Amino acid sequence: MSFWDSLRIGASGLNAQQLRLDIISNNIANAETTHTAEGGPYKRQDVVFSAPGQQSFLPSLVLARRNQTITASNVGASGVQVSSVITSNEPGPKVYDPTNPDADKQGYVTYPNVDLVTEMTNMISATRSYEANLAAINASKQMALQALNIGK
Secondary structure, three states: OOHHHHHHHHHHHHHHHHHHHHHHHHHHHOOOOOOOOOOOOOOOEEEEEEOOOOOOOHHHHHHHHOOOOOOHHHHOOOOOEEEEEEEOOOOOOEEEOOOOOOOOOOOEEEOOOOOHHHHHHHHHHHHHHHHHHHHHHHHHHHHHHHHHHHOO
């Protein structure tokens, strides 16, 4: 693996986690949105990652279940990409509020299926992943600088 490959892998991780943070922020911002342009409450979104050239990490999980060694050659050590942004179809909580304009005939308002605790946990995880990718890029830079200093 070359110096540039390590930078590309780290950069793909940074881009993926940035999008994940954007989606999480969108979920939190719309946690109380009971009416959207599509009709109904906001629906929670989530990001699905995959290795470039693969649809998902499912083949890697199958290998792990079969107790096979997961190596860079059978997973694809070329970074990460966002394969899709999925929308959850789980129903959100219903709250009795007959004065709300979005209430149904029985007086219940359906709120988004966004759980703030889950979103904050995901945000911490995405932030830590972003920091780890940044640390890997910085380590690659330091190794390259040390290699240049050896040649002096």
